[in-house]
Amino acid sequence: MRLRPYREDDGPATLEVFRRAVREAASRDYAPDQIDAWAGAVTDAAGWADRRRSRRTQVAEVGDRVVGFTDVDADGYVDMLFVHPDHVRQGIGSALLEWARTTAEGLGAHELTTNASLTARPVFEAHGFTVVAEQRPVVRGTALTNFRMRRPLGGSTSGAGTSEAGG
Numbered sequence: 001m002r003l004r005p006y007r008e009d010d011g012p013a014t015l016e017v018f019r020r021a022v023r024e025a026a027s028r029d030y031a032p033d034q035i036d037a038w039a040g041a042v043t044d045a046a047g048w049a050d051r052r053r054s055r056r057t058q059v060a061e062v063g064d065r066v067v068g069f070t071d072v073d074a075d076g077y078v079d080m081l082f083v084h085p086d087h088v089r090q091g092i093g094s095a096l097l098e099w100a101r102t103t104a105e106g107l108g109a110h111e112l113t114t115n116a117s118l119t120a121r122p123v124f125e126a127h128g129f130t131v132v133a134e135q136r137p138v139v140r141g142t143a144l145t146n147f148r149m150r151r152p153l154g155g156s157t158s159g160a161g162t163s164e165a166g167g
């Protein structure tokens, strides 16, 4: 497994990872109507690719196959963290989060923040994040429980971000 920056042609592969991760890994934590709302939230493949390109996205590859991705902004906000179901519990999510941490530190961020799914919460907790608040955002008319989480970097308490369909 290796990490590399997002490339122009990674749109379809990252969208496939997102959809498979939601439909298979996250489906044990959410009801079918919630999974349909979440997985179906992305209808515009070109818009998806534009957002991944513009959001400092890092992908994980096994061979030449994209198996996961994340992102981080200059405030330390992690919007996306998704790993293909065929490759979970292999440390890929952890490697991506470690990339996000070192990248955010390099950009001068004082904390990492995210909106974590029920499925991802244990992974973020394993990386030092704590829950700030439980949330019920509405996606395509359906409420989906997630958790605002943060992990200080260097002792500060500032930072914020906006969410798409990730966490």
Ligand SMILES: CC(C)(COP(=O)(O)OP(=O)(O)OC[C@H]1O[C@@H](n2cnc3c(N)ncnc32)[C@H](O)[C@@H]1OP(=O)(O)O)[C@@H](O)C(=O)NCCC(=O)NCCS
Binding pocket: 021, 022, 025, 026, 080, 081, 082, 083, 084, 087, 088, 089, 090, 091, 092, 093, 094, 095, 115, 116, 117, 118, 119, 120, 122, 123, 124, 126, 166, 167
């Ligand atoms: C959440 C997700 C990205 C984790 O990726 P991953 O590559 O499997 O994570 P890792 O293998 O690095 O796991 C790191 C640690 O997190 C914890 N962890 C991971 N999955 C867990 C689970 N299902 N239950 C409890 N703890 C878990 C463990 O401590 C694990 O370490 P271990 O395997 O040595 O015990 C992946 O499961 C996924 O894409 N899920 C569905 C989509 C989703 O909810 N994405 C996040 C949106 S906010």
